[in-house]
Amino acid sequence: MTGPGGEGLLRELAPQVLGALVRRYGHFDAAEDAVQEALLAAAVQWPKDGVPGHPRGWLITVASRRLTDLLRAEQARQRREDAVARGRLPEEWLAPPADRPPRAADDTLVLLFMCCHPSLPPASQIALTLRAVGGLRTAEIARAFLVPEPTMTRRISRAKQRIKDSGVPFGLPPDAERAGRLRTVLHVLYLIFNEGYASTSGPLLRRDELSAEAIRLTRLVRRQVPGDPEVTGLLALMLLTDARRPARTSPDGELVPMAEQDRGRWDAALIAEGVALVGEALPRGPTGPYQLQAAIAAVHDEAPSAAETDWPQIAALYEVLLRVSDTPVVRLNHAVAVAMTRGPEEGLRLLDGPAADDRIAGDHRTHAVRAHLLEMAGAREAARTAYEEAARRAGSLPQQRYLNGRAARLA
CATH class of the missing domain: 1.25.40.10 (Tetratricopeptide repeat domain)
Incomplete structure (x- = not known):
């Protein structure tokens, strides 16, 4: 798809639709399957019929209908297979979605907090975030972390099961623990960016899709939590670091250290945005590690040459x-x-x-x-x-x- 109904729009809407379904129905796995089918339907239908006036609502409606079918089929299967009836699914899970308009709020931030639940190990937090919020396919995540796709599938499935078993409700954490959970979210985004900017293993120096996704998600978090200086600091750090990406490799793909890079190839627009964000973040309250790292990156990026750093x-x-x-x-x-x-x-x-x-x-x-x-x-x-x-x-x-x-x- 191209134009306003292109892949970028679907990638932006996917976590919002998934968040809406998980909030409403639960069933992370089934909800994700339903969203994938709704995205496939959009990819086929929208180029022919045009992008609907409310694409997010369209996707939620289609995904909800598919999820209702999946849940009803699962209930029927259990009835057939179980000798003892296990009771019905809650009525709210089976209500026709057309009866209730989708929530206007964007649940992506809630979904991001859920994927970064502290009960999950860091590797699972990263994988689940990239799958559910970033919209990357399991095969793409497996390639990024150099593990077989079945291994990554099991890792993501275990993470979903652990969240389900924890009984955590779909919603932002209570105020008492939100700040700590936000730090976990930022740490996961930081790790995703670093793995994209400087791969720890494999044949590639960097994985641009990972660093780009980390920047996109951090921008999203900042829109939701605009007053947090560490969120602003992390975004600034990512932009100031990513600005050097065009000069980090030679034409044949070899690493070029910062001191030897052609600074004329650095992205001046990203540097200007990052420096402005550093200036915005530092005067606010206590200074955190992301703000300080961003300030260091700004000093590097503003130096006319390595010798003048x-x-x-x-x-x-x-x-x-x-x-x-x-x-x-x-x-x-x-x-x-x-x-x-x-x-x-x-x-x-x-x-x-x-x-x-x-x-x-x-x-x-x-x-x-x-x-x-x-x-x-x-x-x-x-x-x-x-x-x-x-x-x-x-x-x-x-x-x-x-x-x-x-x-x-x-x-």
């Missing part, structure tokens, strides 16, 4: 970030900023902390940073060894090639 300001921002979110990755990046400000020896000294942290000690980034700082310090042989070790630990093939290339250059 304001590294002292970046180092100072990382020191504030360490007080808010003291993680080994933040410590690793802080060490780089200090090295660029006060010399590689200072940076290498600060690497001892992350290198001893079990959460990141085996990560290729620790060895890559050490190699870079050793190269800055003139220790070519030690740097070559560290680059080779980083390449052995990297899961992404483009990263492996880049790191092995740096090592070969020092041989």
Whole structure:
């Protein structure tokens, strides 16, 4: 489909329709099947008949009718197979959908909170979010995370079952836990974006569909929660980071580090929007980690060249970030900023902390940073060894090639 009834519109409406059905009927699995059939009907019908005046209501009506059929069929099957009657489904599940107009509200945010329920492990939160809210097919998600499609199908099915078993009602969480749940939602979107921007494994350096979907969903959350500075900060961080995407790879697909990128290829519109969002978010209340990371990204993006980067300001921002979110990755990046400000020896000294942290000690980034700082310090042989070790630990093939290339250059 193209034009106003195209794939983009269906992708935008799909989570809204699914949210409306889950709110009204329950039955996550059956509701999702019904929505997929309604989307298929739209893809066939709308190009011929035109997009209806209220496409969301049209989809909800068609999906509701299909879901009613599915639930009635399931009830009939149980009656045939069960020796003992198990009772009827609640009457509200079987009421003809035409009797009641669909809710005007967009349930996508509620659906996003449900997919990010804290009872689910992070991998399941991400998979379910991409499937139910992002509209990606199970096969697409499986390819993104390099697992067989049946494995991803089981992961998503278990996540749905766990939500069903938890008995959580369809609705935004109570005020007392909403802030904490929103942090979980933001963390899942952050992880989706990162996996799209820099794939942790496989033959591709990045997966643009994942980073684009994370940005779209974060924009949606911001529309629903416009006053939250961390939501604004996360969106700014994504935009400022994604702005560099056109220059991150060479014509043959090889990784290009930031210091060597053609900044003329960076997306000036995304940078301007991201910088404006940072200015909007920072003055509001307590400063959170996404706001600070966005501020750091803004300093990088506004520098006319790598040599003109304001590294002292970046180092100072990382020191504030360490007080808010003291993680080994933040410590690793802080060490780089200090090295660029006060010399590689200072940076290498600060690497001892992350290198001893079990959460990141085996990560290729620790060895890559050490190699870079050793190269800055003139220790070519030690740097070559560290680059080779980083390449052995990297899961992404483009990263492996880049790191092995740096090592070969020092041989």
